[in-house]
Amino acid sequence: MSGSKCTRLTGALVKPVLDSVDSVLFDCDGVIWRGDQAIPGASQVINLLKESGKKVFFVTNNSTKTRKMYVEKMTTMGLNATEEEVFGTAYCSAMYLKNECKLEGKKVYLIGSNAMKDELQAVGIQQTGVGADHISGKQVDWANVDLDPEVKAVVVGFDEHFSYMKLNRALQYLIRQGCLFVGTNRDTRLPLEGGKAVPGTGCLLQAVETAAQRQAQTVGKPNRYMFDCVASQFGLDPSRCLMVGDRLDTDIMLGSNCGLKTLLTLTGVSTVADTEAHQKSGCTERQGMVPDYYVESIADLLPALQG
Amino acid sequence: MSGSKCTRLTGALVKPVLDSVDSVLFDCDGVIWRGDQAIPGASQVINLLKESGKKVFFVTNNSTKTRKMYVEKMTTMGLNATEEEVFGTAYCSAMYLKNECKLEGKKVYLIGSNAMKDELQAVGIQQTGVGADHISGKQVDWANVDLDPEVKAVVVGFDEHFSYMKLNRALQYLIRQGCLFVGTNRDTRLPLEGGKAVPGTGCLLQAVETAAQRQAQTVGKPNRYMFDCVASQFGLDPSRCLMVGDRLDTDIMLGSNCGLKTLLTLTGVSTVADTEAHQKSGCTERQGMVPDYYVESIADLLPALQG
Numbered sequence: 001m002s003g004s005k006c007t008r009l010t011g012a013l014v015k016p017v018l019d020s021v022d023s024v025l026f027d028c029d030g031v032i033w034r035g036d037q038a039i040p041g042a043s044q045v046i047n048l049l050k051e052s053g054k055k056v057f058f059v060t061n062n063s064t065k066t067r068k069m070y071v072e073k074m075t076t077m078g079l080n081a082t083e084e085e086v087f088g089t090a091y092c093s094a095m096y097l098k099n100e101c102k103l104e105g106k107k108v109y110l111i112g113s114n115a116m117k118d119e120l121q122a123v124g125i126q127q128t129g130v131g132a133d134h135i136s137g138k139q140v141d142w143a144n145v146d147l148d149p150e151v152k153a154v155v156v157g158f159d160e161h162f163s164y165m166k167l168n169r170a171l172q173y174l175i176r177q178g179c180l181f182v183g184t185n186r187d188t189r190l191p192l193e194g195g196k197a198v199p200g201t202g203c204l205l206q207a208v209e210t211a212a213q214r215q216a217q218t219v220g221k222p223n224r225y226m227f228d229c230v231a232s233q234f235g236l237d238p239s240r241c242l243m244v245g246d247r248l249d250t251d252i253m254l255g256s257n258c259g260l261k262t263l264l265t266l267t268g269v270s271t272v273a274d275t276e277a278h279q280k281s282g283c284t285e286r287q288g289m290v291p292d293y294y295v296e297s298i299a300d301l302l303p304a305l306q307g
Numbered sequence: 308m309s310g311s312k313c314t315r316l317t318g319a320l321v322k323p324v325l326d327s328v329d330s331v332l333f334d335c336d337g338v339i340w341r342g343d344q345a346i347p348g349a350s351q352v353i354n355l356l357k358e359s360g361k362k363v364f365f366v367t368n369n370s371t372k373t374r375k376m377y378v379e380k381m382t383t384m385g386l387n388a389t390e391e392e393v394f395g396t397a398y399c400s401a402m403y404l405k406n407e408c409k410l411e412g413k414k415v416y417l418i419g420s421n422a423m424k425d426e427l428q429a430v431g432i433q434q435t436g437v438g439a440d441h442i443s444g445k446q447v448d449w450a451n452v453d454l455d456p457e458v459k460a461v462v463v464g465f466d467e468h469f470s471y472m473k474l475n476r477a478l479q480y481l482i483r484q485g486c487l488f489v490g491t492n493r494d495t496r497l498p499l500e501g502g503k504a505v506p507g508t509g510c511l512l513q514a515v516e517t518a519a520q521r522q523a524q525t526v527g528k529p530n531r532y533m534f535d536c537v538a539s540q541f542g543l544d545p546s547r548c549l550m551v552g553d554r555l556d557t558d559i560m561l562g563s564n565c566g567l568k569t570l571l572t573l574t575g576v577s578t579v580a581d582t583e584a585h586q587k588s589g590c591t592e593r594q595g596m597v598p599d600y601y602v603e604s605i606a607d608l609l610p611a612l613q614g
Contacts, residue, residue, distance in 0.1 A: 035447070125591035132441070135467040140342065159443040164469040167506045171496075175504075188517050196450035197482075199474045201519035207514040210495050211506035232561075 006275050009263060009293040014304035017293065021261060022240040023055040025230065027221075030063065030246035030268020033299065034191045038077040039267050041299025046080055048305035055084060057230050059243075061250060063089040063157035063218040066115045073220065083120035084233075089184035092229045093155060094119040096219045101180055107150040109173050110185070111177045111204060116233075120153030121153075127155075133165045142168050153180035156208055156216060157199045157289050159191075167207055174212040181212065185220030189251065191269055198201040202303075227260070246297060248274055248289040256288035264291040265298050313582050314599040315396055316570060321611035324600065326391040328568060329547040332537065335377075336369065337553035337575020338605065342500045345384040347437060348573050348606025353387055355612035362394060364505055364537050366550075368492035368527040368557060369532045370396040370464035370508065372598075391540075396491035396527045400462060401426040403526045408487055414457040416480050418473050418511060419464035419491070427462075434462075440472045449475050460487035463523060465497075469531045483517040488519065492527025494557065498576055528552075529560035534567070555581055555596035563595035567598045571598040572605050 009017060026032050030040040049056050058070065065073070067083040074081045087126060093116065097103045103125050110127040117130045128148050135142075145168060154170045173179050181268060187200040205216055219225050227243075230236060238259040245251020246268025255262035264270060272294060278286040295301065316324060327563050333339050338348040356363050365377065365388060372380070374390040381388040400423065403493065404410045417423060418435040424437045435455050441506050442449075452475060461477045480486050494507040512523055534550075537543060545566040552558020554576025562569035571577060579601060585593040 132439075134439070139467075139505065140499060142505045143499050160446075162471040162474070164467050164506070164511075167469070167510060171504070171506050187518060190446070192450050196480070198446065198449045198469070199478050199514070203474060203514040203517040204471075207506070207510040208511040210513045213495060235601060251335045262497070299431050 001287040004136065004306065005279065005292060005307075006264075006272070007293050008160075009295050010300060014301055015307070016052075017053075017261070018240070018301070018304060020240070021054070023057065023234070023236050024049055024242045024244060025057045025059045025227070025260070027166070027245035027251045027268075028060040029249070030191065031244055032079060033057070033077055033268065036077070038079055039297060041297065041300070042168040043078045043080065043306065045298050047300050048081065048302070055234060055236075056081075057087060057229065058085055059087045059226060060090050061187055061201075062117055062128055062190075063093065063220075065090065065115045065145045066118050067208045067212040069115060075166070080217045087226065087230050089157065089226075092103050092117040092226055093157065093184050094125065094180060095124045095229055096225055097125055097153065097182060099193035100225075101153060101182070103152055103180075106152045107148060107236065108153045108155045109148070109151045109170060110155050110157075111159045111162060111170060111208070112155060112223075113159065116155070116157050116184075119300055126150075129166065132161045132164055132304055133169065135163065135165050143172065145169055145172060147172055147176075151179070153182055154208070155182045156201065156205045159204060162204050170208045170274040174208075174214065175207075181214060181216045183216035183218040185250075187217055221250035222257055224257050227254060227258040245268060248278065248291070248293040253288050253290045255291070262291040262293070265296075266294065267297050271272055312428070312597045312599060313385065313571075313586065314600050316602050317353050317607060320600075321608055322614070323550070324471050324568070325356075325359075325361075326606070327547070328361070328549040330349075330364065330541070330543050331356055331549045332364045332366045332377060332534070332567070333605075334552035334554070334558045335365055335367040335577075337498065338551060339365070339386060340384055341428070342573065343384070345608070346604060348583050348604065350385045350387070352605050352608050352612065355609070357387070362541060362543075363388075363417055364394060364451065365392055366394045366528070366533060366537065368494050368508075370400065370491040370496075370527075371420045371422055372397065373425050373544065374398050376422060378573055386502045394533065396464065396533075397426040399431065399470055399533055400464065400526045401430045401488060402536055403532055404432055404462065404489060405430040407532075408460060408489070410459055414455060415460045415462045416455070416458045416477065417462050418466045418469060418515070420466065420479060421463060423462070423464050429507040436473070436476070439468045439476075440476065440578060441472055442472045443472065450479065452476055452479060452485075454479055458486070460490045461515070462491075463508065463512045464491035466511060469511050470524045474518055479513045481515075481521065488521060488523045490523035490525040492557075493525055494527075514607075527593050528557040529564055531561065531564045534561060534565040547592050553577060555585065555598070559598045560595050562598070569598040571601040572603075
């Protein structure tokens with residue numbers, strides 16, 4: 001590889017990079033854990049970063065857990081985190097709907113999880129839609145399905161109860177005058193252990209967008225709102241932040257979009273070969289998916305932190 | 308408008324156009340009926356075309372009815388049709404899977420209707436998948452959902468029972484080596500009376516394509532298979548066929564793709580303004596959506612047929 005991008009971060013290179021930042025933002029799945037197992041060394045890396053005075057944040061596109069649920073999961077795995085440090089798309093979408101869409105005290109139609117419902121409620125936004133919604137009646141009646149007149153926005157996150165009727169209900173809301181349209185993220189698949197995967201929120205969002213013939217505003221990585229949400233609460237200087245992730249198209253792209261230093265870790269989805277393909281593409285957008293540095297695992301940061 | 312395209316077909320212009328063709332292919336909804344009501348004059352137009360020795364066909368992207376069901380619906384509305392004249396995507400997909408994919412005696416995973424199941428069975432193709440399929444178990448188990456080892460293709464048509472679990476099951480089949488992927492059509496909405504609409508098969512197909520990260524082969528308009536299916540059975544000469552439809556992006560595009568004469572009727576989705584926008588675009592693909600002729604209603608053909 002040519003140029004200064006995508007340097008392997010190892011040996012004497014690690015300390016100056018860590019010294020150059022005040023805050024480290026970690027993606028979660030594939031970075032500090034996989035499934036229900038912490039990545040070996042993740043606990044010490046997090047603790048040593050905090051002991052050295054750095055702020056640590058956990059930034060995930062997964063919308064199925066509240067901040068509280070993430071802290072419980074991390075505690076079970078021996079990872080040290082507080083609710084204030086966790087920025088999942090359930091929480092960030094609630095913040096977006098409250099602060100950017102001014103929907104406090106209002107109601108949304110939610111294709112999503114109970115966790116999203118809880119985070120919305122916590123900022124004073126009511127929802128309708130969580131849970132099963134099976135088809136009933138005849139086709140001619142579907143366009144006249146009951147709608148809640150108070151609904152001001154359609155919000156799409158991960159929803160295992162996604163159904164034709166939910167898709168239809170979203171369409172009927174979205175063709176009403178002034179209805180906002182927000183998605184948590186566009187990840188096409190949720191990777192599971194052993195190279196397996198299940199459909200991600202991006203599939204559901206794409207179905208709703210196709211029906212509505214309009215694009216949703218998304219909150220999650222690589223959209224900069226995700227970083228802005230952290231930065232505004234903690235007064236972060238982007239140039240003094242390191243974004244650590246396993247996906248080039250979300251994590252590294254977010255870092256590039258926001259002017260952060262970027263570090264790819266190879267314990268998840270993306271590979272060095274993926275990075276090289278982006279570098280060689282000559283495409284400006286794809287250059288944003290080339291990280292500054294990469295490590296085999298975040299455990300590679302340990303020697304410099306312990307030294 | 309300039310050029311010879313999109314001429315209003317009226318008065319003395321009608322007879323020479325009808326004389327120049329041996330076969331007339333009608334789209335159905337928005338052309339010869341709307342909802343459960345025949346378009347006024349449609350019955351006479353069909354009868355007079357047949358009496359004058361022309362072949363008449365009914366070509367629809369709607370996959371929710373068998374040929375038999377279409378004939379029953381048309382008979383109820385006083386429209387004269389035989390099963391051999393009806394080419395819906397339930398039937399055409401079955402023909403495609405049998406003749407092009409060589410799946411006779413094999414099995415497919417079907418996201419679709421009982422009508423599709425029946426048309427598949429009629430050509431010796433078994434299916435699994437029709438009906439409700441709600442979510443169960445934990446996320447970690449979804450990637451290990453029971454799959455039928457005999458399934459050779461995933462087929463996506465209109466399915467009011469579409470669900471996250473169906474989407475997931477389709478993904479798990481599609482990541483298997485050699486699994487074919489066929490969609491009935493890409494219509495994004497099904498138009499209903501009063502300007503209302505519900506989500507179309509295109510939304511479901513887009514969700515599955517996004518999860519699978521691959522494109523389906525589609526059978527319906529504007530793909531030429533739909534015309535080839537009719538033409539191969541009846542030995543049609545494309546230059547002696549007239550395609551009559553209400554949608555520029557499916558009906559008229561099919562006609563352009565296959566070298567047919569094309570007639571837009573304004574009793575359905577598309578307008579003359581839509582046509583003019585395509586004409587003015589300077590985009591080659593969009594020129595294919597400009598019809599040769601248009602009428603307010605197919606009843607405008609009556610005087611020439613009666614004369």
